[in-house]
Amino acid sequence: MIDPNDFLTALKRAGVDFACGVPDSLLKEFLLALQSSNLIEHHIVANEGAAVALAAGHQMASGKLPLIYMQNSGLGNAVSPLMSLAHKRVYAIPMLLMIGHRGEAGKHDEPQHLAMGEVTVPILADMGIDIFSLNQDSDFAALVQEAAAMAREQSGPVAIVVSSGTFVNVSVSSSDSKSQPESKLTLTRELVLNTVLDSLAGDEVICSTTGFTSRELNELRRERGTTNAADFFNVGAMGHVAQIALGVALARPGKRVIAIDGDGSLIMHMGSMAVGGCSGATNFFHLLINNGMHESVGGQPTVGLRTDFCAVARACNFKQVIAADNIETLIECLKAAGQPGPTFMEVKVRPGAKEKLGRPSDNLRGARDAFSAHIQS
Ligand SMILES: Cc1ncc(C[n+]2csc(CCOP(=O)(O)OP(=O)(O)O)c2C)c(N)n1
Known part of the structure; x- marks a missing residue:
């Protein structure tokens, strides 16, 4: 399994200094590391399409490579800005997508994830987006470097599709964590x-x-x-x-x-x-x-x-x-x-x-x- 803090360091080394997206339980450990560290600027946004747009603005203003994370069910929300804004045949904006693969073939998942799980990779391929698969055994540092280089070279989105069980659960000390203060609210x-x-x-x-x-x-x-x-x-x-x-x-x-x-x-x-x-x-x-x-x-x-x-x-x-x-x-x-x-x-x-x-x-x-x-x- 991959330590999410090592993965963050690999992203930073590949020149990623901005990340945004909508959370996914499959990426929970990575998101906790992202949220807890100051390594990469991070914004949680309204929906996955908004994440692509925010990242596009950041990229055009900074020239740096942004990361957009999402669950594959959110790929639908992102298709329009990916195809008609960031795509290499449109405004050609380099970006890395990190997509949690729910409903992956051969893995147990809830029924609402199965149809999307089956078509995630084919949809990305049809969209003309190159795909890297990340799992617990991947040489992640090399993979991140290669994906980042490809996104820059093509000047467009490149996807890293993440299998469940890729990241190890790393507990974060409360002093490191930017978790919210204890709630004073009484209802649940x-x-x-x-x-x-x-x-x-x-x-x-x-x-x-x-x-x-x-x-x-x-x-x-x-x-x-x-x-x-x-x-x-x-x-x-x-x-x-x-x-x-x-x-x-x-x-x-x-x-x-x-x-x-x-x-x-x-x-x-x-x-x-x-x-x-x-x-x-x-x-x-x-x-x-x-x-x-x-x-x-x-x-x-x-x-x-x-x-x-x-x-x-x-x-x-x-x-x-x-x-x-x-x-x-x-x-x-x-x-x-x-x-x-x-x-x-x-x-x-x-x-x-x-x-x-x-x-x-x-x-x-x-x-x-x-x-x-x-x-x-
Ligand atoms: C399009 C899409 N993006 C992301 C997810 C993953 N997801 C499932 S539930 C959930 C959180 C819902 O938050 P909220 O509505 O505030 O309810 P809470 O979990 O706090 O009760 C997310 C992000 C999803 N199912 N679909």
Whole structure:
């Protein structure tokens, strides 16, 4: 396995002094090293396409080679700026891509990663992007040098596709770590979800975002013995849960539809707030659980706790905008949320999740059939 600090040093030696991206659990150890060291300037951004654009700006302004990291599911977000901005046949901007390969052939993974896992390398090849494969046995220093030289020579993006289990887990001492200070917030995501479930009349539709939110909601439903066909777990397609819920709300105006979002997910496609707020869908309720981090993939910080989402929601024309950061106001707010919407509610929480969190069923097609049948009935 590769020590992520050695990999960082290899990148620095190859002339990389700027990195940006969206976190991936497969790159967690590398990202912790990146976040903890001052070796390379680092920015966590809204989505993978934005990362390519930010890196392009940096490259043109500095002449240096930037690194963009992402999970392969985010490659879709990055295709437009890769093909029509950075590509060697367009503005020809050299950059290194570091792509976590979820759903790689022969490795166990969740169902939402399998289709993308299969086509990741062919898509990059079709895009005319040269590919290096990095795994625990790679001669990574030589690989990084070669990839960097190729990106410069071609004047375009070159990809390093990373297998799971490549990086060793290196613990970082708290003095080295730039981790966030201990939260003073009292609510947790699980408590918010439990309180939401307590508040339901029973005929609502819930769409929940990628990662721990869907996993916890699934677990809470299971514990309550009330597995619900009216829940849609958006286990992939990060950042799109509010639009899925809005699609349901517009099609079924008689049903109250709740989108349960995370700050990382909401920021990823924040433009959707404008469309949700202006939709006129009185039955649409967008609930943000804001912990200021991408907790599901390792706790990397977002700008969530420094962003006034309620002000954004008001500016986006949500009819009802409410906020809670303690259990009493949460309960009150959930009672009040139900006035004609669109409604936006932000709940600030501290990080924290159960150690052994289950996952929604692998049978995604079956879940979709049950959800559609329930809603259309
Ligand atoms: C397009 C895309 N990029 C990255 C990921 C990896 N990913 C899964 S969950 C997650 C974090 C979600 O953060 P947030 O919405 O704040 O919820 P939290 O995990 O904090 O509960 C990330 C980055 C993904 N699934 N899809």
